[in-house]
Amino acid sequence: xxxxxxxxxxxxxxxxxxxxxxxxxxxxxxxxxxxxxxxxxxxxxxxxxxxxxxxxxxxxxxxxxxxxxxxxxxxxxxxxxxxxx
Numbered sequence: 001x002x003x004x005x006x007x008x009x010x011x012x013x014x015x016x017x018x019x020x021x022x023x024x025x026x027x028x029x030x031x032x033x034x035x036x037x038x039x040x041x042x043x044x045x046x047x048x049x050x051x052x053x054x055x056x057x058x059x060x061x062x063x064x065x066x067x068x069x070x071x072x073x074x075x076x077x078x079x080x081x082x083x084x085x
Contacts, residue, residue: 005060005061008059008060008061008062009060009061009064011061011065012061012062012064012065013065015065015069016065016068016069016072019069019072019073019076020072022035022076023072023075023076023079026076026079026080026083027079030083031083032076032079032080032083032084033083033084035076035080037077037080037081037084040073040076040077040080041077043073044070044073044074044077047066047069047070047073048066048070050062050065050066051063051066051067051070054066
């Protein structure tokens, strides 16, 4: 593995795990009132587009980071919708 790929994987790990505390807080508190629905929709859409881009350019760090982040942000979006009802 070259240094550039390693750098990308480390960056991907950091930015992906940064989203985890919000997900855990929402899950535990069963409240997403402080999280913007439109931010989650916009963010999830952007992450999905990054994933498509990563697949197109065949970049492992981009694919891994955005796959995991898309799943986490989608779960948070679902929790937001569920707890708002």
